[in-house]
Amino acid sequence: MIFLDNIYIAILGLVLGSFFNVVGMRVVAGQSIITPPSHCTSCGRRLTIRDLVPVFSWLFLKGRCRTCGAKLSPLYPIIEAATGLLFLFSFLHATSIAEILDGWLLVSLLMIVTVTDIEAMVVPNKIILFFFILSIVFRIIFPTAPWWDAALGAGTGFSLLFLIAILSNGGMGGGDVKLFAVLGLLVGFKLVLIGFFFATFYGALLGGLARLFGKVKKRQPVPFVPFITLGMLTAFFFGDWLFRAYLSLFS
Ligand SMILES: [Zn+2]
Known part of the structure; x- marks a missing residue:
């Protein structure tokens, strides 16, 4: 049965990933997410x-519309596949229902804002507010950590990014700052710090490489949310293990 569970969860992730594409694309375009139909x-x-x-239509159609041949963004199947895999991985990695749901909430938020940031370089307030409320409700129903850990996580995430927003003189947007507050609420103080560390690490590394190979021009702004996503996922799934490994260097 456990094998069937895995398949159902991967399918749930794939289908939700497809929905997250729609949500991301439509929210930045100022459209309703329900009507018109796709x-x-x-x-x-x-x-x-x-x-x-999900994924298969894009591959089967070789990334083009069946009727007019217009190119369909490769972001669609990437978000779908990533959501499917990450939903499954959250399920396999977790030791409690609370941890599974925490992972699914985190992945859902990260996938949607990755779409909006790549598409339009924004992290919409509507999305942030929705997940902010959902995260608070989640924390109340599943108090797996003391309440102050979520509050401290949110405060830390917000303050760190706020500081960078000021220091970078507009290089970091207000959306990223608010996003980190919600992420802190979801993962707590320790993991938001680790996530922040890895987000900046990936940003410096991959952003630097992209510049080196001329993929981005010198002053061209780069969406930062994909790096936040990579950093937070690293922290959520491997943060505790990495933290212990790091501490053991000094003992
Ligand atoms: Zn078409």
């Missing part, structure tokens, strides 16, 4: 079930 943004043709199978 359609090609180029020719307007309404998509049928054949076009909407």
Whole structure:
């Protein structure tokens, strides 16, 4: 049965990933996430079930609309596949229901804001507010850590990014600052610090490489949320282990 559970959860993740694409794209475009039904943004043709199978439709159609041939962003199947894998990984990695749900909340938030940041370089307030409320409700129902840990995590996330926003003189947006507050609420004080460390590490490393190979121009702004996503996922899944390994260097 456990094998079937894994398949159901991966499918749930794939389908939600597809929904997160829609949410991200439509929120930045100022559209409703419910109506109209999914359609090609180029020719307007309404998509049928054949076009909407996560990952496989994109691969089968070779990333183009069936009718007009317009290119479909590779971000769609990437977000779908990532959500499917991360939902499954959260489930396999967790030791309690609370931890599974914490992982799923974290992955959901990160996937949506990755889409909005790559598409439009924004982290929408609507999304932040929605997950802020959801995270508080989650923490009340599942008080796995003392309440002050969530509060301290949120405060730390906010303050760190706020400081960087000031120091970087606009290089870091207000959306990133608010996002980190919600992330702190979800993962607590220790993991938000580790997540911050890895986000800046990945940003410096991958951003530096992209510049080196001329993929981004010198003053061109780069979306930071994908690095936040990588950093927070590293912290959430491997943070405790990495922290212990780090401490053992000194003992
Ligand atoms: Zn089309």
